[in-house]
Amino acid sequence: MSLPGRCARLAAMLRAAHIGTRRPRFAHRATLRRSLRLLGSFKFEQTDPAVFYGGLAVDTSQLVRDFYSDLTGRALRGTTVLDVGGGPGYFAEEFAREGARYIPVEPDPSEMHAAGLSVPGAVRGSGMALPFRNDAVDICISSNVAEHVPQPWVMADEMMRVTRPGGLMILSYTVWCGPFGGHETGPWHYLGGEYAARRYLRRTGKEPKNRFGKSLFSVSAADGLKWARAVPEDVEILAIFPRYHPRWAWWLVRVPALRELLVSNLVVVATKRAPATGQNAATSQRSAVELPATPESA
Numbered sequence: 001m002s003l004p005g006r007c008a009r010l011a012a013m014l015r016a017a018h019i020g021t022r023r024p025r026f027a028h029r030a031t032l033r034r035s036l037r038l039l040g041s042f043k044f045e046q047t048d049p050a051v052f053y054g055g056l057a058v059d060t061s062q063l064v065r066d067f068y069s070d071l072t073g074r075a076l077r078g079t080t081v082l083d084v085g086g087g088p089g090y091f092a093e094e095f096a097r098e099g100a101r102y103i104p105v106e107p108d109p110s111e112m113h114a115a116g117l118s119v120p121g122a123v124r125g126s127g128m129a130l131p132f133r134n135d136a137v138d139i140c141i142s143s144n145v146a147e148h149v150p151q152p153w154v155m156a157d158e159m160m161r162v163t164r165p166g167g168l169m170i171l172s173y174t175v176w177c178g179p180f181g182g183h184e185t186g187p188w189h190y191l192g193g194e195y196a197a198r199r200y201l202r203r204t205g206k207e208p209k210n211r212f213g214k215s216l217f218s219v220s221a222a223d224g225l226k227w228a229r230a231v232p233e234d235v236e237i238l239a240i241f242p243r244y245h246p247r248w249a250w251w252l253v254r255v256p257a258l259r260e261l262l263v264s265n266l267v268v269v270a271t272k273r274a275p276a277t278g279q280n281a282a283t284s285q286r287s288a289v290e291l292p293a294t295p296e297s298a
């Protein structure tokens, strides 16, 4: 391709910075100031989780509120929000403030009780086999969990299964090759997850909480895009973007290799269509967004 051709292609890519047909409402919140605020709170994740998770809870409820509003034109009041891998329920207060019924699902009882919070209706169960019927909830979210489960895309399918037609699914996870992929064992995960875990044990005398191969897995940005590309007909992908980045850096999702290193946390937003009738079946599309290529799809 000629140089002007390449420039035009790059310009088009940058213009289409987010992956989605319309500019999501949430894009307005994705400022550099917000990114720096969230980044600044990361250092408290292990030492003072309430600081880190409190800020994340506010940000997450805004994310969910904005996308639900884009999708339905409605606020969260009266909705049921299922939070897969909700931990102790740090997000409960924020969703209650919005008037939503918040239900965390969490397999690990020690995580459920970790912060001394009491969330009525909290359910013990795994994201890979959600103990809910089909189409049970208005909104199903999962924040920073997929990298902790051995079959994250089974979990994503389960999340879509329990979301009602017209409802919202938001899955967000830490990308393995990003700066936080190794969690407390980073940056040594760049030399391999097993090596990083053993090194952590050698240095600290204890196993990392997030143990590679047991409670921490290598999930790539391309894996999320691959899942999005293969969703069934009744699922529509609404947006894919880096969770913590300012809006002007969302285009990183479109660049293979670079996205693995720099996206850090990928958000996939989807909805489930109502069953197609004869008339709308012919016009139904798989995705509202143009998904970037992955090695598998090329």
Ligand SMILES: C[S@@+](CC[C@H](N)C(=O)[O-])C[C@H]1O[C@@H](n2cnc3c(N)ncnc32)[C@H](O)[C@@H]1O
Pocket: 053, 056, 084, 085, 086, 087, 088, 090, 105, 106, 107, 108, 111, 125, 126, 127, 128, 142, 143, 144, 145, 148, 149
């Ligand atoms: C890093 S925490 C995230 C907590 C919360 N979602 C947030 O963003 O603040 C990861 C959570 O995933 C949970 N988890 C691990 N395996 C899971 C599974 N199979 N299904 C659902 N959650 C799981 C862990 O117990 C833990 O509470």
